[in-house]
Amino acid sequence: MAEFSKQLERLEAIVRRLESDDLDLDEALQLFEEGVERLRVAREQLQQAELKVKKVLEIESPS
């Protein structure tokens, strides 16, 4: 879940930018909206309840 890692990194960057002073309302609103959306996606990814287990059997290579 490299995307998840990136998602959190981007969220952190958004919050930092939003917390800085030199920001007009337009940009602030835009960042906020992006942040909320990314947070929603991240939470959704975390909601998967059951572990998927896949067994890879000896298909390709002979032992």
Added chain:
Amino acid sequence: MGAPLSPGHGPGLDLFAAASAEGAWTVGEVTRRARAVIEAGLPPLWVRGEIADFTAARSGHWYFTLRDKAAQLRCAMFAKQNFRLAPPVDGVQVFVFARPSMYEAKGEFQLIVSELLTTDQGGLWKLAFEKAKAALTKDGLLDPTRKRRLPAFPRRIAVVTSPDGAALRDIQAVVGRRWPVAELIVVPAQVQGAKAEASVCSALNRIRRLPVDVLVVARGGGSVEDLWAFNSERVARAVAAMPMPVISAIGHETDVTLCDLVADLRAPTPSAAAEAATPDRDEVLAQCGLIGQRLARALRIASRHVVERLDRTADRLSRCMDHRLEVSGARLTAYGARLDALSPLKVLARGYAVARDENGQVLKRVAQLPSGKEFRLRVTDGEVNGRVQ
């Protein structure tokens, strides 16, 4: 029992003479006869091997196993023989002088040791281990700077282990509890026995081509022999060559295998390996909650800043207007003064007068003022009527 009891071994032994009426032997008879055969057939001898499972009984007797790569022997060394010796530790290579015998109460073949000498180079396992380790070190495979960081949020976790061992159950349970977001890809392998080395290598080879974020190689506890595949140089090199980070959890915490040394992380147990491979979902969710709070607060603050800035701008605007008005006022006064100077009233004040007819038209010329023409004359302080004579 066929071989040791074969008539060729003990010339004085009539094997059928001891049989009961029914033709069956008692257990005690078998062990007694076996002991006799062994003691007659095998003289006291020197044996070289590695000590394992060493215990010193309260009686002062020592019991241990002597082994090499192929086999193992139970040994007893009684107190009257060992009292001058320091007890050996497991894993040490020794020479023993011993009499082969049978411990009848347990039906166990054993050596009765009368002398015990340790060798200096350590056990065979240890020797093989050190040789392989030196080769790996030489190629830089044990270099700590080679260790890769584990992914923070793994999507696919591969596991190489026995398909029916406790290790797999433990890993599955831990990953299921902590990070069910992931997919667990189990690649079964034989983790002990003659085929283990090849089986583990082939499992690793298969994973190499899969999109996997982190790999766990696991095996529960066992004897040095049981874990041996994970001390093979071939397995260690295969682990080192994996394209993704590898966590190794082989045997108990005290067993350090080459696989452990080469891996990016060594975990004391399969469960610990699973824990190291995964973040805790609840913690990540809490982190997300925190980010949400910071977002909301930051927006509040940002909008407050904007309002403050608007206020400041409005202040400046009104100050600006005030100034403008002041300037305009002054200019008006100046215009007023100039207008005043040009006012006809001022002219009248200097003694001039203006004559106008009944329509208010100014009478400037003689032609406009025929005899008898009535007019109004404006002087500085009012008007009077007049008529031309």
